[in-house]
Amino acid sequence: MPYNLRSGVVGTGSDVRTLITFDVDGTLLSNAGAHSNAVHKTSFTAAFQAVHHVAAHIDEIPHKGMTDMMIIDRVLTLHGVPAADIEARMADTLASMVTYCREHADGMAVEVIPGVADILARLAARKDVALGLVTGNLEAIALSKLEASGLGDYFAFGGFGSDHRNRGELVNKAVARAREAYADLGTRLDAGLVTVVHVGDTVYDMKAAEYAGVRGVGVATGGVTVEQLTEALTWDGGCVVPDMRDTSQMERILTGSVLG
Incomplete structure (x- = not known):
């Protein structure tokens, strides 16, 4: 980071009036079905075994909306791994997960949720909108x-x-990276001229928006x-x-208006 802006970006930071971040699993991509997210889920199991010699699976805990590091904390704690050991080997655990997913990339089945491709295309065509990601995924x-x-080219920044x-x-990290990705955006954010919106499918997403003040x-x-x-939306x-x-x-x- 920062990312190179995708080829489809129109306008500059001086044009942006709305900065929108999207969660991934359950918001852009379906998390339903037995094979959904199978490679990602199994990467945890592989990393737990490789790094901590623990046989564990993330479905042992309710994890919807948790970040990957939070899931690692909760599962390994459940299996009696001391917090100091979890933290000391966190980088190794994350690296093991990434390696597993890269080695099994051909099996990473994904399904775009209906309506997502159309709204992203509409938003991406607007010079007053900047699109990014906020996801618990590595x-x-x-x-x-x-x-x-096929959705990757829509996004120029993110928090992971x-x-x-x-x-x-x-959310805060994504906004900071948007400042780097778009010239003049920081000035507009500081002046209150840009509305930041986070879109997500879990209670954690709603609480994240509240935490970041968006x-x-x-x-x-x-x-x-x-x-x-x-119920999770406890603010205006x-x-x-x-x-x-x-x-x-x-x-x-998302933007307060419809263009085109």
Whole structure:
């Protein structure tokens, strides 16, 4: 980081009025089905065994919305690994996961959630919008999923699970990287001329938006209900939708207007 801007970017930082970050699993890509995220999930198992000699699987804990490092903490703690050992070998654990996913990239089946490709295309065509990622996935794993899905070129910056355990800090990291990626954007952010929006499918996403002081938009496409997401929105400025199929509605929710 920072990324090179994707070829489809129109406009510059001086044009941007809305900065939007998207979660990946359950928001852009489906996390339903027995084979969904199988390679990513198995990478944890492989890393636990290779680094800590522990036989474990992430489905031993409720992990929806957790960052990868948070999942590692919780699972290894469950198996009696001391916190100091988890932290001391965290870099090795993350590297082992990335290696596993790269070695099994051909098996990384991904499915784009209905409506996602259309809304990303609409937003990407606007010079007043900047698109980024905020995901609990490790950066290399997230980018592999997006490359496999064909969505990778839409995003110019992001905050990832390899950056921090706290998803709220990932929103802050994404905004900081957007400042690097777009000339003049920092000045507009500091002047309050840019609205930052985070879109996600879990309670952790809504709490992350609140933590970072940005608008939260919940999408009930990852197994968390509209009611649960709405309950997590405890501050003004957010909203929840069942999905992103209605492109015009989503564009209006995210930017305040519909162009074209």
